Amino acid sequence: MNELVGELLFLQVGLPLAVIAMNTFVPSSTKTALFLRSAAILLLLMYLVLVGVWLFPPWWTPYLLMAVHAVGVVYAYQSLERKNEGTRRIVKRTEVLVSTLAIAAICTFLWPAIQGRSPPSPLIDLSMPLGPGNFLVTSGGNSKTINAHFLTLTRDTELARSLRGQSYAVDIVGLDRFGRTAEGISPVAPQRHVIYGTEVKAPCSGSVALTRSGVPDMPVPKMDRDNMTGNSVLLACGDFYVLLAHLAPRSLTVTEGDSVTVGQTLGRVGNSGNTAAPHLHIHVQREMPAKNPLSGTPLFFTIEGRFLVRNDRFAVER
Incomplete structure (x- = not known):
């Protein structure tokens, strides 16, 4: 395996899997916070669909990651414990803020990829x-x-x-x-x-x-x-x-x-x-x-x- 493929595997598979695992197994403070951080991960996977270079593994890998993410979200939702309802307000607000900022940051990178798919003129x-x-x-x-x-x-x-x-x-x-x-x-x-x-x-x-x-x-x-x-x-x-x-x-x-x-x-x-x-x-x-x-x-x-x-x-x- 050459160096380029190794880097792609780490960035396009290893890191997303780590983030998906975190979202699945690290309890969220609220349902709203879980929704926001799950949405941020989904946007990240959409970015990989558009921008990732899929020499290896195959092009369908980010779609498989989306499926794994969906299963993880269901598990995380079902695992929300009542004790989280007593989590301090500052923790709740911090998690929501961080997730919202992550969504905004990913969108700034995603937008050029979406715009770049529009054909210019003339052709x-x-x-x-x-x-x-x-x-x-x-x-x-x-x-x-x-x-x-x-x-x-x-x-x-x-x-x-x-x-x-x-x-x-x-x-x-x-x-x-x-x-x-x-x-x-x-x-x-x-x-x-x-x-x-x-x-x-x-x-x-x-x-x-x-x-x-x-x-x-x-x-x-x-x-x-x-x-x-x-x-x-x-x-x-x-x-x-x-x-x-x-x-x-x-x-x-x-x-x-x-x-x-x-x-x-x-x-x-x-x-x-x-x-x-x-x-x-x-x-x-x-x-x-x-x-x-x-x-x-x-x-x-x-x-x-x-x-x-x-x-x-x-x-x-x-």
Whole structure:
């Protein structure tokens, strides 16, 4: 298990379980206080549904935590003892105040995640860039809370400026029938990740403006920061460009200057470049500057009319 997955397990599973256990077994001063602190925990779990990165355990984990929380609330309610009715007024007020402040604090973090799910305007609509399978969006949306690519807008560094075109990108991983993204817990071999080898298709008709090939896959979770996009294809489609990145070695089927049509195979998903695990990176930009081809103006986009945001799931039929 790599360090990232360990951190996610602690923050997204361990801590919520500890809070749920506290709410279940630590007596509350009043029914009102129990309601408020239970509501705060529910909001925290809703935050995890929207913002959590569910590489492991599966995406349905926060819903399971909600079910456990519901059972815990019932148990805590039934366990309220009459002696709590004699609890000092200051204790009651303190618990209510702390719970209310917790609700307010969680809402301040939750609101950007909710806002980030609203599609902005204008939008470029693309066709499906992936072959058959079930998929999960790990980064995407109109907010830095749910889209890590926004960092290229907030960081004023040479690297961030050179990658400005990816600021509204979407990252997609695969899911098996159990909702897992890989066989086991973040296996080192890229081939054990569900999306690895999935066909990548042209999401628009145009020409191949730029390709990158010959970059090896990286063992998970190591990243190749010298080759940020890894094996990749940049398409020129009318007045915008589309990048599809982190493809598998020797999988590209097009070269610069080729004409492409919607649905044409471009390559297969791999784990090359600056990626901690196999996924498809796709972004749209307005122009292709000669010095830094990926520093164009970023554009928001939809895929077959859907604005994809973190933790969205979708299926592609055969």
